Amino acid sequence: xxxxxxxxxxxxxxxxxxxxxxxxxxxxxxxxxxxxxxxxxxxxxxxxxxxxxxxxxxxxxxxxxxxxxxxxxxxxxxxxxxxxxxxxxxxxxxxxxxxxxxx
Numbered sequence: 549x550x551x552x553x554x555x556x557x558x559x560x561x562x563x564x565x566x567x568x569x570x571x572x573x574x575x576x577x578x579x580x581x582x583x584x585x586x587x588x589x590x591x592x593x594x595x596x597x598x599x600x601x602x603x604x605x606x607x608x609x610x611x612x613x614x615x616x617x618x619x620x621x622x623x624x625x626x627x628x629x630x631x632x633x634x635x636x637x638x639x640x641x642x643x644x645x646x647x648x649x650x651x
Contacts, residue, residue: 614648621649 618629630648637643 617648625649 622629630646632644632646634642635645
């Protein structure tokens with residue numbers, strides 16, 4: 549079998565592309581990965597306590613606004629002012645999400 553000039557040029561081009569692809573490094577991600585938290589159960593306990601200490605006063609402060617919005621929805625449209633939907637949460641657990649009004 550006789551090797552022509554075109555085959556040699558093509559084989560050199562393929563070799564050049566494959567060698568440059570092997571030397572190419574992937575670009576780093578734009579967002580660096582976040583390490584898992586350390587501490588086990590104890591760190592989860594204080595995080596939950598901090599979440600409740602922040603969220604409960606905010607919920608109590610927002611209740612009058614939520615009540616006013618529910619009243620406006622009830623006056624504007626027929627049916628209940630709020631409704632719940634089932635959603636899939638963490639680890640496949642089903643949870644209920646409450647919403648105001650109907651769209």
